[in-house]
Amino acid sequence: MKWKEQASLSIESIESVTPGVTGAADDVAVCVVRCIEGVARLGMVFQYPGSAAGAATPWFLLTAIEWYGKQVEQLDTVHSGKVTLTGAGAETLAKRNVLNSTPRR
Template sequence: MCVVRCIEGTARLGMVFRHPGSAADAGTATPGFLLTAMEWYGRQVEQLDAVHSGKVTLTGAGAETPAKRDVLKSAPIHRAGPGATPPRIAALPGGPAG
């Protein structure tokens, strides 16, 4: 579990996130952090809107590696259309990732 802030867009269950600049951005690897659970003020939720913080569970290869202040960007498969801004989340200090 990691404490994050949604800094852009809306993060939803089932989205895939990665570190910008990773091999996945270059098309040489598959993105690997699947968003499997979200908690907001003690309640399980299905989405986290921009500027809100919550606890999330990421699964997949390297999902335990985000450090505080790392910014994770959603994989291109989640973009709404041409020019749409992909959701981004940032790990916050104080959680297991901090």
């Protein structure tokens, strides 16, 4: 299923970052976020535009959403939840970063 809608997530805190095995697996970051625009859905890809000049822009696949202790499929605007993001470069994420959705890779 494809969604044309956009979503933006503001990172409130980072609970954990698990580095992937070099060349074999992506990093996994568990963060508390607030959805500040649109509806964030499982399977959406998010980019963090704050990378250094000339560096590739890190991207993250939204693989899990927890809302009030339950696994859900989406996170609506103004709601906060715990999300799992998978992708290279998770160590670059920081509190107050805003991740914007992008077409799926």
